[in-house]
Amino acid sequence: MELAFLAAAAFLAGLIDAVAGGGGLVQIPALFSAYPNLSPATLIGTNKVAAMSGTAAAAWRYGRRVRVYWGATGPAIVAAFLFSMLGAYALTLIPADPLRKALPFVLLLLLGYTVAKKNLGTEHAPSLSGRAERWAAIGVGIVIGFYDGIFGPGTGSFLMIAFVRIFGYDFLHASVSTKFVNLATNLAALLLLAAKGHIWWQLGLIMAVGNVAGSQVGSRLALKHGSGFVRKVFIFVVLALILKTAYDAFLRG
Template sequence: MLAAQRASGAQIAGLILPVSLSLMEFALLAVAGFLAGLIDAVAGGGGLVQIPALFSAYPNVAPATLIGTNKVASMSGTATAAVRYGRTVRIYWGATAPAVVTAFVFSLLGAWALTHIPAEPLRRALPFVLAVLLVYTVAKKNLGADHAPSLKGWRERAAALLAGAAIGFYDGVFGPGTGSFLMIAFVRVFGYDFLHASASTKIVNLATNVAALLLLAAKGHVWWQLGLVMAVANVAGNQVGSHLALRHGSRFVRKVFIVVVLALIMKTAYDAFIR
């Protein structure tokens, strides 16, 4: 009985704090959380920094545990940015609310799938999908420059339900680039400018983060102490990023979006085909 209690205590301690974490690694992961929050608040794609940092620090840990820990930080920062955007930018709930519902449900399904299926095929396809997204955004120079919602009624709701389901599942099962995919969906499908798209993206992305975190936490795939430290840093980064986006507007957000997607392509291609 005593041995079982000790084993259980060791398992709980492992979920709270990674025993191999040095002070330097702790600090570097906090910096990664700050940078991820800043990038995420402006254009999405904070996972470009945060997830590779976790995987580099813990190459032998189950991916589900690292992604679960990442969700603690991402959820906190995204919630902060969503509140700040909501106070300044009008949220168009006709598309945002349906997307939130299906994104939440399908992110749960994606997080469940993460614990049961390999992510390698998705990892290899991601650079090509992002490349198409980048080429399209660069070619359409006026894309996201003007805010002109293009869908109404049931068409808007149907498109939002589909977009939320597809991107929500992706965020639950893998994650990097989720904010970028949501941004381009709100810009291209719904006719938003980049600033309004960024505001709606934060709300939908918050739903996917909460859903995935609930499932992964229930399965024990979260290091809470590390996740909370990264969350504080991520919130600080999101505050800075949302301030920059609101101050400089859609043109600034578009430029950052293009840079982030280009960096995502290089990083995901390296991870999938070279490393």
């Protein structure tokens, strides 16, 4: 029963992630619910196997249909990979509790900004080029990569809004760049956790099948319905993230 439950959760997580990010909202709580006595590091490492597989499948599907702007995406990938690994190492040295308590408020600001700017992400008009674009991309990769390594929830949402707001992408083009950068952060964390023996490979691979299937459905919906659809799902996911992270930070015993 646990395997069927987790495969279904992985499918839903892959679908959500492929459209707007935030699939961890479904997949991580499902893992902790099914195996409450297992090491948190092992559960998170196992989650990365499934999440990385679904993200890779979505990136491949998007990349075939939507132009990837490598001038920003490439430097962000490299910086995010390196700093995600650094963040995962920092997690062993410093407490993550302050981040956990601050996250709902940061997400609330993000949601308010997105809702207030009704045209945000509806038109694709890249605003940076050359050296300015590269340095901005490196900055995004450093900040969000480190955050994903040390904590993680909402990484896809933060990447999405960064590509929309900083680089002038619409939500569809931002989504494809987000997938490639998030793939790098997931890979970095996966390598670190695998090296420390914190992955249940059999379960991770079963969940990966469900996550990949969900990602194919999600990316098909996003490609069919465009940026307006992605924006609506993004707003819904960020709202759900606010409620979930606020509960975890302040109400859970």
